[in-house]
Amino acid sequence: MCADPNLCRRMAVYNLWMTEKLYAASGQMTDEERKRDQGAFFKSVHSTLNHILFADRAWMSRFTGHPYEIKGMGVDLYADFEALKSAHLAIAGDIIAFADTLTPEWLAQDLEWTNTRGVTKVRPKWLLVIHMFNHQTHHRGQISTLLTQAGIDIGVTDLPFMPDLELAE
Template identity: 70%
Template sequence: MTHIDPELYRRMAAYNSWMTQKAYEAAGNLSDAERKADKGAFFRSVHSTLNHILFADRAWMRRFTGRPYDIKGMGVDLFDNFDELTTAHLQICDDINVFADELSEDWLSGTLEWTSVTDRKTRRRPRWLLVTHMFNHQTHHRGQLSTLLFQAGIDIGVTDLPFMPDLIGEYSD
Protein backbone atom coordinates (compact mmCIF):
# COMPACT_ATOMS: atom_id res chain seq x y z
CA MET A 1 0.00 0.00 0.00
CA THR A 2 1.30 3.43 -0.93
CA HIS A 3 1.30 6.01 1.84
CA ILE A 4 0.79 9.53 0.59
CA ASP A 5 0.13 12.27 3.11
CA PRO A 6 -3.01 14.16 2.02
CA GLU A 7 -1.38 17.32 3.43
CA LEU A 8 0.78 17.40 0.29
CA TYR A 9 -2.34 17.86 -1.82
CA ARG A 10 -3.80 20.46 0.52
CA ARG A 11 -0.61 22.48 0.07
CA MET A 12 -0.72 21.99 -3.72
CA ALA A 13 -4.36 23.08 -3.80
CA ALA A 14 -3.47 26.26 -1.90
CA TYR A 15 -0.56 26.83 -4.31
CA ASN A 16 -2.90 26.33 -7.26
CA SER A 17 -5.33 28.93 -5.90
CA TRP A 18 -2.54 31.42 -5.23
CA MET A 19 -0.98 31.01 -8.67
CA THR A 20 -4.30 31.00 -10.53
CA GLN A 21 -5.25 34.29 -8.88
CA LYS A 22 -1.85 35.76 -9.82
CA ALA A 23 -2.17 34.49 -13.40
CA TYR A 24 -5.58 36.08 -13.90
CA GLU A 25 -4.49 39.36 -12.32
CA ALA A 26 -1.51 39.47 -14.68
CA ALA A 27 -3.54 38.43 -17.74
CA GLY A 28 -6.10 41.10 -16.85
CA ASN A 29 -3.45 43.70 -17.72
CA LEU A 30 -3.69 42.65 -21.38
CA SER A 31 -6.43 43.66 -23.76
CA ASP A 32 -8.78 40.94 -24.93
CA ALA A 33 -7.06 40.96 -28.34
CA GLU A 34 -3.63 40.61 -26.70
CA ARG A 35 -4.84 37.72 -24.50
CA LYS A 36 -6.27 35.92 -27.54
CA ALA A 37 -3.39 36.59 -29.95
CA ASP A 38 -1.71 33.41 -31.22
CA LYS A 39 1.81 33.52 -29.81
CA GLY A 40 2.86 30.09 -31.05
CA ALA A 41 2.36 28.44 -27.67
CA PHE A 42 1.07 24.89 -27.40
CA PHE A 43 -2.45 26.21 -26.81
CA ARG A 44 -1.74 29.30 -28.94
CA SER A 45 -2.58 32.19 -26.61
CA VAL A 46 -2.78 33.32 -23.00
CA HIS A 47 -6.57 32.99 -23.18
CA SER A 48 -6.55 29.47 -24.62
CA THR A 49 -3.83 28.31 -22.21
CA LEU A 50 -5.99 29.47 -19.29
CA ASN A 51 -8.96 27.66 -20.85
CA HIS A 52 -6.90 24.48 -21.21
CA ILE A 53 -5.86 24.50 -17.55
CA LEU A 54 -9.51 24.90 -16.57
CA PHE A 55 -10.54 22.12 -18.99
CA ALA A 56 -8.06 19.68 -17.46
CA ASP A 57 -8.97 20.63 -13.89
CA ARG A 58 -12.63 20.03 -14.67
CA ALA A 59 -11.89 16.73 -16.42
CA TRP A 60 -9.87 15.39 -13.48
CA MET A 61 -12.27 16.69 -10.84
CA ARG A 62 -15.12 15.09 -12.73
CA ARG A 63 -13.28 11.78 -12.58
CA PHE A 64 -12.33 12.18 -8.92
CA THR A 65 -15.68 13.40 -7.59
CA GLY A 66 -18.32 12.38 -10.13
CA ARG A 67 -19.50 16.01 -10.28
CA PRO A 68 -20.74 16.84 -13.80
CA TYR A 69 -18.36 19.65 -14.78
CA ASP A 70 -18.93 20.99 -18.28
CA ILE A 71 -16.01 20.23 -20.58
CA LYS A 72 -15.57 20.40 -24.32
CA GLY A 73 -12.92 18.73 -26.43
CA MET A 74 -9.18 19.03 -25.91
CA GLY A 75 -8.02 22.44 -27.10
CA VAL A 76 -11.55 23.86 -27.33
CA ASP A 77 -12.03 27.01 -25.25
CA LEU A 78 -14.67 26.63 -22.56
CA PHE A 79 -15.19 30.39 -22.33
CA ASP A 80 -14.66 33.17 -24.84
CA ASN A 81 -15.39 35.90 -22.28
CA PHE A 82 -12.43 36.58 -19.96
CA ASP A 83 -14.59 37.54 -16.95
CA GLU A 84 -16.60 34.31 -17.25
CA LEU A 85 -13.37 32.32 -17.64
CA THR A 86 -11.92 33.99 -14.56
CA THR A 87 -15.01 33.26 -12.45
CA ALA A 88 -15.16 29.62 -13.57
CA HIS A 89 -11.46 29.09 -12.96
CA LEU A 90 -11.52 30.58 -9.48
CA GLN A 91 -14.56 28.39 -8.71
CA ILE A 92 -12.73 25.20 -9.68
CA CYS A 93 -9.85 26.34 -7.45
CA ASP A 94 -12.31 26.50 -4.54
CA ASP A 95 -13.65 23.06 -5.49
CA ILE A 96 -10.11 21.64 -5.62
CA ASN A 97 -9.41 23.07 -2.16
CA VAL A 98 -12.52 21.38 -0.75
CA PHE A 99 -11.58 18.13 -2.52
CA ALA A 100 -8.03 18.27 -1.11
CA ASP A 101 -9.33 19.02 2.39
CA GLU A 102 -11.41 15.83 2.25
CA LEU A 103 -8.68 13.50 0.90
CA SER A 104 -7.62 10.52 2.97
CA GLU A 105 -4.73 8.08 2.69
CA ASP A 106 -7.26 5.29 2.07
CA TRP A 107 -8.83 7.07 -0.90
CA LEU A 108 -5.44 8.03 -2.34
CA SER A 109 -4.17 4.44 -2.08
CA GLY A 110 -7.01 3.20 -4.29
CA THR A 111 -7.25 2.92 -8.07
CA LEU A 112 -9.29 5.03 -10.46
CA GLU A 113 -10.69 3.63 -13.67
CA TRP A 114 -11.90 6.02 -16.37
CA THR A 115 -12.49 6.22 -20.09
CA SER A 116 -10.68 9.04 -21.86
CA VAL A 117 -12.83 11.47 -23.82
CA THR A 118 -9.89 11.96 -26.20
CA ASP A 119 -9.13 8.40 -27.32
CA ARG A 120 -12.01 6.43 -25.72
CA LYS A 121 -9.57 4.05 -24.01
CA THR A 122 -10.30 2.81 -20.51
CA ARG A 123 -7.42 3.13 -18.09
CA ARG A 124 -6.69 2.27 -14.45
CA ARG A 125 -4.13 4.18 -12.41
CA PRO A 126 -3.38 4.82 -8.73
CA ARG A 127 -5.42 7.76 -7.45
CA TRP A 128 -2.39 9.38 -5.79
CA LEU A 129 -0.63 9.40 -9.16
CA LEU A 130 -3.59 11.04 -10.90
CA VAL A 131 -4.05 13.70 -8.22
CA THR A 132 -0.31 14.42 -8.45
CA HIS A 133 -0.67 14.67 -12.21
CA MET A 134 -3.50 17.20 -11.93
CA PHE A 135 -1.32 19.53 -9.87
CA ASN A 136 1.74 18.92 -12.04
CA HIS A 137 -0.30 19.69 -15.17
CA GLN A 138 -1.44 23.01 -13.73
CA THR A 139 2.12 23.99 -12.89
CA HIS A 140 3.42 22.94 -16.30
CA HIS A 141 0.94 25.10 -18.21
CA ARG A 142 1.24 28.03 -15.79
CA GLY A 143 4.96 27.96 -16.63
CA GLN A 144 4.05 28.39 -20.29
CA LEU A 145 1.61 31.11 -19.30
CA SER A 146 4.20 33.02 -17.27
CA THR A 147 6.51 32.98 -20.30
CA LEU A 148 3.76 34.33 -22.57
CA LEU A 149 3.00 37.06 -20.04
CA PHE A 150 6.69 37.93 -19.62
CA GLN A 151 7.04 38.20 -23.39
CA ALA A 152 4.12 40.66 -23.29
CA GLY A 153 6.00 42.75 -20.70
CA ILE A 154 4.11 41.47 -17.65
CA ASP A 155 6.00 39.90 -14.76
CA ILE A 156 3.72 37.53 -12.86
CA GLY A 157 6.04 37.77 -9.85
CA VAL A 158 7.26 35.05 -7.53
CA THR A 159 5.95 31.61 -8.52
CA ASP A 160 7.98 29.34 -6.27
CA LEU A 161 6.07 27.11 -3.86
CA PRO A 162 8.41 27.77 -0.89
CA PHE A 163 7.61 31.48 -1.14
CA MET A 164 3.85 31.19 -1.15
CA PRO A 165 2.53 33.86 1.24
CA ASP A 166 0.85 31.50 3.70
CA LEU A 167 4.19 29.78 4.33
CA ILE A 168 5.97 32.97 5.35
CA GLY A 169 4.38 32.99 8.80
CA GLU A 170 4.98 29.26 9.35
CA TYR A 171 8.75 29.34 8.89
CA SER A 172 11.29 31.93 9.85
CA ASP A 173 13.88 33.01 7.29
Template identity: 60%
Template sequence: MDPALYRAFAHYNSWMTRQVYAACADMPDAERRQDRGAFFKSIHSTLNHILFGDRVWMGRFTGRSYDHKGMGADIFESFADLQEAHLAMSDEISQWVETLDADWLSGDLTWTSTDGKRTSSRPRWLLVSHLFNHQTHHRGQITTLLSQSGRDVGVTDLPFIPQ
Protein backbone atom coordinates in the same frame (compact mmCIF):
# COMPACT_ATOMS: atom_id res chain seq x y z
CA MET B 1 0.92 9.70 -0.09
CA ASP B 2 0.26 12.26 2.60
CA PRO B 3 -2.94 14.27 1.98
CA ALA B 4 -1.12 17.32 3.42
CA LEU B 5 0.94 17.42 0.22
CA TYR B 6 -2.20 17.85 -1.86
CA ARG B 7 -3.53 20.54 0.47
CA ALA B 8 -0.27 22.44 -0.09
CA PHE B 9 -0.54 21.94 -3.86
CA ALA B 10 -4.15 23.16 -3.81
CA HIS B 11 -3.13 26.25 -1.86
CA TYR B 12 -0.34 26.87 -4.38
CA ASN B 13 -2.77 26.37 -7.28
CA SER B 14 -5.22 28.92 -5.86
CA TRP B 15 -2.47 31.44 -5.22
CA MET B 16 -0.86 31.10 -8.64
CA THR B 17 -4.16 31.02 -10.54
CA ARG B 18 -5.06 34.34 -8.93
CA GLN B 19 -1.59 35.74 -9.71
CA VAL B 20 -1.86 34.76 -13.38
CA TYR B 21 -5.34 36.22 -13.80
CA ALA B 22 -4.23 39.43 -12.08
CA ALA B 23 -1.32 39.69 -14.53
CA CYS B 24 -3.72 39.15 -17.45
CA ALA B 25 -6.46 41.48 -16.23
CA ASP B 26 -5.28 44.64 -17.95
CA MET B 27 -4.32 42.97 -21.23
CA PRO B 28 -6.49 43.82 -24.19
CA ASP B 29 -8.56 40.81 -25.22
CA ALA B 30 -6.85 40.64 -28.61
CA GLU B 31 -3.47 40.40 -26.89
CA ARG B 32 -4.66 37.56 -24.59
CA ARG B 33 -5.99 35.72 -27.66
CA GLN B 34 -2.94 36.33 -29.85
CA ASP B 35 -1.33 33.15 -31.20
CA ARG B 36 2.06 33.14 -29.48
CA GLY B 37 3.22 29.75 -30.73
CA ALA B 38 2.40 27.94 -27.48
CA PHE B 39 0.89 24.46 -27.55
CA PHE B 40 -2.60 25.91 -27.05
CA LYS B 41 -1.59 29.00 -29.03
CA SER B 42 -2.77 31.89 -26.84
CA ILE B 43 -2.79 32.83 -23.18
CA HIS B 44 -6.61 32.72 -23.28
CA SER B 45 -6.73 29.21 -24.76
CA THR B 46 -4.03 27.94 -22.38
CA LEU B 47 -6.06 29.22 -19.42
CA ASN B 48 -9.09 27.42 -20.88
CA HIS B 49 -7.02 24.25 -21.22
CA ILE B 50 -5.96 24.33 -17.56
CA LEU B 51 -9.62 24.66 -16.59
CA PHE B 52 -10.48 21.82 -18.99
CA GLY B 53 -7.95 19.55 -17.25
CA ASP B 54 -9.19 20.55 -13.81
CA ARG B 55 -12.79 19.84 -14.77
CA VAL B 56 -12.03 16.50 -16.40
CA TRP B 57 -9.95 15.20 -13.49
CA MET B 58 -12.25 16.57 -10.78
CA GLY B 59 -15.17 14.93 -12.57
CA ARG B 60 -13.32 11.62 -12.50
CA PHE B 61 -12.42 12.02 -8.84
CA THR B 62 -15.82 13.19 -7.60
CA GLY B 63 -18.33 11.88 -10.12
CA ARG B 64 -19.59 15.41 -10.72
CA SER B 65 -20.26 16.46 -14.31
CA TYR B 66 -18.55 19.61 -15.60
CA ASP B 67 -19.10 21.33 -18.92
CA HIS B 68 -16.27 21.33 -21.43
CA LYS B 69 -16.00 21.19 -25.19
CA GLY B 70 -13.19 18.67 -25.51
CA MET B 71 -9.43 18.86 -25.68
CA GLY B 72 -8.18 22.09 -27.23
CA ALA B 73 -11.57 23.82 -27.42
CA ASP B 74 -12.16 26.94 -25.34
CA ILE B 75 -14.79 26.44 -22.66
CA PHE B 76 -15.29 30.19 -22.25
CA GLU B 77 -14.93 32.94 -24.82
CA SER B 78 -15.34 35.73 -22.27
CA PHE B 79 -12.24 36.38 -20.15
CA ALA B 80 -14.45 37.46 -17.21
CA ASP B 81 -16.47 34.22 -17.38
CA LEU B 82 -13.30 32.16 -17.73
CA GLN B 83 -11.72 33.86 -14.73
CA GLU B 84 -14.83 33.42 -12.58
CA ALA B 85 -15.12 29.72 -13.45
CA HIS B 86 -11.41 29.08 -13.02
CA LEU B 87 -11.22 30.75 -9.61
CA ALA B 88 -14.33 28.85 -8.52
CA MET B 89 -12.70 25.58 -9.64
CA SER B 90 -9.54 26.44 -7.71
CA ASP B 91 -11.66 26.98 -4.61
CA GLU B 92 -13.51 23.73 -5.24
CA ILE B 93 -10.23 21.82 -5.54
CA SER B 94 -9.06 23.37 -2.25
CA GLN B 95 -12.25 22.20 -0.54
CA TRP B 96 -12.04 18.75 -2.11
CA VAL B 97 -8.46 18.05 -0.98
CA GLU B 98 -9.61 18.56 2.60
CA THR B 99 -11.62 15.33 2.20
CA LEU B 100 -8.68 13.22 0.99
CA ASP B 101 -7.25 10.49 3.13
CA ALA B 102 -4.43 8.00 2.64
CA ASP B 103 -6.83 5.07 2.12
CA TRP B 104 -8.59 6.78 -0.79
CA LEU B 105 -5.30 7.88 -2.31
CA SER B 106 -3.89 4.34 -2.14
CA GLY B 107 -6.67 2.93 -4.32
CA ASP B 108 -6.91 2.86 -8.10
CA LEU B 109 -9.15 4.88 -10.39
CA THR B 110 -10.45 3.55 -13.68
CA TRP B 111 -11.68 6.07 -16.25
CA THR B 112 -12.49 6.45 -19.91
CA SER B 113 -10.80 9.14 -22.00
CA THR B 114 -12.85 12.20 -22.94
CA ASP B 115 -13.02 10.96 -26.54
CA GLY B 116 -14.33 7.58 -25.30
CA LYS B 117 -11.57 5.64 -27.08
CA ARG B 118 -9.67 4.10 -24.18
CA THR B 119 -10.09 3.02 -20.60
CA SER B 120 -7.21 3.27 -18.15
CA SER B 121 -6.56 2.52 -14.52
CA ARG B 122 -3.88 4.13 -12.33
CA PRO B 123 -3.25 4.80 -8.63
CA ARG B 124 -5.32 7.73 -7.36
CA TRP B 125 -2.27 9.37 -5.73
CA LEU B 126 -0.60 9.47 -9.16
CA LEU B 127 -3.65 11.01 -10.81
CA VAL B 128 -4.13 13.65 -8.11
CA SER B 129 -0.43 14.48 -8.48
CA HIS B 130 -1.01 14.78 -12.22
CA LEU B 131 -3.88 17.23 -11.67
CA PHE B 132 -1.51 19.61 -9.91
CA ASN B 133 1.47 18.94 -12.18
CA HIS B 134 -0.70 19.68 -15.24
CA GLN B 135 -1.74 23.05 -13.80
CA THR B 136 1.84 23.99 -12.96
CA HIS B 137 3.15 22.93 -16.36
CA HIS B 138 0.70 25.08 -18.31
CA ARG B 139 0.88 28.03 -15.88
CA GLY B 140 4.62 27.96 -16.53
CA GLN B 141 3.90 28.36 -20.23
CA ILE B 142 1.61 31.28 -19.47
CA THR B 143 4.14 33.01 -17.21
CA THR B 144 6.65 32.78 -20.05
CA LEU B 145 4.17 34.28 -22.51
CA LEU B 146 3.33 37.03 -20.04
CA SER B 147 7.00 37.75 -19.46
CA GLN B 148 7.57 37.98 -23.20
CA SER B 149 4.80 40.58 -23.35
CA GLY B 150 6.34 42.63 -20.54
CA ARG B 151 4.12 41.44 -17.69
CA ASP B 152 5.49 40.02 -14.43
CA VAL B 153 3.49 37.46 -12.48
CA GLY B 154 5.82 37.84 -9.51
CA VAL B 155 7.28 35.08 -7.37
CA THR B 156 6.10 31.64 -8.47
CA ASP B 157 8.11 29.37 -6.17
CA LEU B 158 6.23 26.89 -4.00
CA PRO B 159 8.17 27.70 -0.80
CA PHE B 160 6.95 31.30 -0.98
CA ILE B 161 3.20 30.63 -0.86
CA PRO B 162 1.64 33.29 1.34
CA GLN B 163 0.69 31.76 4.67
Protein backbone atom coordinates in the same frame (compact mmCIF):
# COMPACT_ATOMS: atom_id res chain seq x y z
CA MET C 1 2.73 5.86 -2.45
CA CYS C 2 4.53 9.19 -2.77
CA ALA C 3 1.65 11.56 -2.02
CA ASP C 4 -0.16 12.28 1.18
CA PRO C 5 -3.21 14.39 1.98
CA ASN C 6 -1.10 17.23 3.40
CA LEU C 7 0.85 17.56 0.14
CA CYS C 8 -2.40 17.58 -1.82
CA ARG C 9 -3.89 20.25 0.43
CA ARG C 10 -0.77 22.42 0.06
CA MET C 11 -0.83 22.02 -3.72
CA ALA C 12 -4.53 22.92 -3.82
CA VAL C 13 -3.88 26.17 -1.96
CA TYR C 14 -0.87 26.83 -4.19
CA ASN C 15 -3.09 26.30 -7.24
CA LEU C 16 -5.54 28.96 -6.03
CA TRP C 17 -2.71 31.41 -5.28
CA MET C 18 -1.17 30.91 -8.70
CA THR C 19 -4.54 31.05 -10.49
CA GLU C 20 -5.23 34.42 -8.86
CA LYS C 21 -1.77 35.64 -9.90
CA LEU C 22 -2.22 34.45 -13.49
CA TYR C 23 -5.53 36.21 -13.89
CA ALA C 24 -4.25 39.42 -12.30
CA ALA C 25 -1.29 39.43 -14.70
CA SER C 26 -3.36 38.35 -17.73
CA GLY C 27 -5.88 41.05 -16.88
CA GLN C 28 -3.21 43.62 -17.77
CA MET C 29 -3.46 42.52 -21.41
CA THR C 30 -6.21 43.49 -23.80
CA ASP C 31 -8.59 40.78 -24.90
CA GLU C 32 -6.94 40.85 -28.31
CA GLU C 33 -3.48 40.37 -26.76
CA ARG C 34 -4.69 37.49 -24.54
CA LYS C 35 -6.24 35.72 -27.52
CA ARG C 36 -3.39 36.31 -29.99
CA ASP C 37 -1.75 33.10 -31.24
CA GLN C 38 1.76 33.27 -29.76
CA GLY C 39 2.89 29.84 -30.87
CA ALA C 40 2.22 28.12 -27.54
CA PHE C 41 0.85 24.58 -27.52
CA PHE C 42 -2.66 25.96 -26.97
CA LYS C 43 -1.77 29.06 -29.00
CA SER C 44 -2.66 31.93 -26.66
CA VAL C 45 -2.78 32.95 -23.01
CA HIS C 46 -6.58 32.78 -23.17
CA SER C 47 -6.73 29.30 -24.69
CA THR C 48 -4.06 27.97 -22.32
CA LEU C 49 -6.10 29.24 -19.36
CA ASN C 50 -9.11 27.48 -20.87
CA HIS C 51 -7.09 24.27 -21.21
CA ILE C 52 -6.05 24.31 -17.55
CA LEU C 53 -9.71 24.75 -16.59
CA PHE C 54 -10.74 21.94 -18.97
CA ALA C 55 -8.24 19.51 -17.43
CA ASP C 56 -9.10 20.51 -13.84
CA ARG C 57 -12.77 19.90 -14.56
CA ALA C 58 -12.08 16.58 -16.28
CA TRP C 59 -9.99 15.29 -13.36
CA MET C 60 -12.33 16.63 -10.70
CA SER C 61 -15.27 14.94 -12.45
CA ARG C 62 -13.36 11.68 -12.33
CA PHE C 63 -12.33 12.12 -8.70
CA THR C 64 -15.64 13.34 -7.31
CA GLY C 65 -18.35 12.28 -9.76
CA HIS C 66 -19.49 15.92 -10.04
CA PRO C 67 -20.52 16.60 -13.65
CA TYR C 68 -18.43 19.62 -14.65
CA GLU C 69 -18.95 20.95 -18.16
CA ILE C 70 -16.07 20.16 -20.47
CA LYS C 71 -15.73 20.38 -24.22
CA GLY C 72 -13.21 18.70 -26.47
CA MET C 73 -9.46 18.93 -25.93
CA GLY C 74 -8.28 22.34 -27.11
CA VAL C 75 -11.80 23.79 -27.31
CA ASP C 76 -12.23 26.97 -25.26
CA LEU C 77 -14.87 26.67 -22.55
CA TYR C 78 -15.23 30.45 -22.29
CA ALA C 79 -14.65 33.23 -24.80
CA ASP C 80 -15.24 35.93 -22.17
CA PHE C 81 -12.22 36.54 -19.91
CA GLU C 82 -14.24 37.45 -16.81
CA ALA C 83 -16.44 34.35 -17.16
CA LEU C 84 -13.30 32.23 -17.61
CA LYS C 85 -11.72 33.80 -14.54
CA SER C 86 -14.83 33.22 -12.44
CA ALA C 87 -15.11 29.58 -13.50
CA HIS C 88 -11.40 29.00 -12.92
CA LEU C 89 -11.48 30.49 -9.42
CA ALA C 90 -14.56 28.37 -8.66
CA ILE C 91 -12.81 25.12 -9.64
CA ALA C 92 -9.76 26.17 -7.61
CA GLY C 93 -12.06 26.43 -4.59
CA ASP C 94 -13.57 23.04 -5.41
CA ILE C 95 -10.08 21.54 -5.59
CA ILE C 96 -9.29 22.89 -2.12
CA ALA C 97 -12.54 21.45 -0.75
CA PHE C 98 -11.75 18.12 -2.43
CA ALA C 99 -8.18 18.06 -1.08
CA ASP C 100 -9.53 18.69 2.42
CA THR C 101 -11.41 15.37 2.22
CA LEU C 102 -8.48 13.23 1.09
CA THR C 103 -7.26 10.34 3.18
CA PRO C 104 -4.28 8.02 2.73
CA GLU C 105 -6.74 5.19 2.12
CA TRP C 106 -8.49 7.03 -0.74
CA LEU C 107 -5.19 8.04 -2.32
CA ALA C 108 -3.96 4.43 -2.19
CA GLN C 109 -6.89 3.16 -4.30
CA ASP C 110 -6.94 2.82 -8.06
CA LEU C 111 -9.16 4.90 -10.32
CA GLU C 112 -10.62 3.58 -13.56
CA TRP C 113 -11.71 6.21 -16.07
CA THR C 114 -12.33 6.67 -19.75
CA ASN C 115 -10.38 9.50 -21.33
CA THR C 116 -11.69 11.99 -23.88
CA ARG C 117 -10.67 9.64 -26.71
CA GLY C 118 -12.72 6.77 -25.28
CA VAL C 119 -9.77 4.78 -23.92
CA THR C 120 -10.22 3.23 -20.47
CA LYS C 121 -7.27 3.43 -18.06
CA VAL C 122 -6.53 2.43 -14.46
CA ARG C 123 -3.97 4.24 -12.33
CA PRO C 124 -3.41 4.90 -8.61
CA LYS C 125 -5.45 7.87 -7.37
CA TRP C 126 -2.40 9.46 -5.71
CA LEU C 127 -0.63 9.50 -9.08
CA LEU C 128 -3.60 11.10 -10.83
CA VAL C 129 -4.08 13.79 -8.17
CA ILE C 130 -0.38 14.67 -8.37
CA HIS C 131 -0.70 14.66 -12.17
CA MET C 132 -3.53 17.22 -11.95
CA PHE C 133 -1.31 19.55 -9.92
CA ASN C 134 1.70 18.93 -12.16
CA HIS C 135 -0.40 19.63 -15.26
CA GLN C 136 -1.51 22.97 -13.82
CA THR C 137 2.07 23.93 -13.06
CA HIS C 138 3.27 22.91 -16.52
CA HIS C 139 0.76 25.10 -18.32
CA ARG C 140 1.09 27.99 -15.86
CA GLY C 141 4.78 27.99 -16.76
CA GLN C 142 3.85 28.36 -20.42
CA ILE C 143 1.57 31.28 -19.60
CA SER C 144 4.23 32.86 -17.41
CA THR C 145 6.61 32.77 -20.38
CA LEU C 146 4.02 34.39 -22.66
CA LEU C 147 3.37 37.08 -20.05
CA THR C 148 7.10 37.75 -19.65
CA GLN C 149 7.42 38.08 -23.42
CA ALA C 150 4.61 40.67 -23.25
CA GLY C 151 6.51 42.61 -20.56
CA ILE C 152 4.28 41.49 -17.68
CA ASP C 153 5.94 40.16 -14.52
CA ILE C 154 3.76 37.63 -12.69
CA GLY C 155 5.99 37.91 -9.61
CA VAL C 156 7.15 35.19 -7.27
CA THR C 157 5.78 31.74 -8.14
CA ASP C 158 7.85 29.48 -5.89
CA LEU C 159 5.92 27.26 -3.50
CA PRO C 160 8.21 27.89 -0.49
CA PHE C 161 7.52 31.62 -0.78
CA MET C 162 3.75 31.45 -1.02
CA PRO C 163 2.15 33.95 1.38
CA ASP C 164 0.67 32.51 4.57
CA LEU C 165 2.65 29.30 4.22
CA GLU C 166 2.41 27.65 7.60
CA LEU C 167 4.56 24.62 8.22
CA ALA C 168 4.86 22.62 11.38
CA GLU C 169 8.13 23.41 13.12
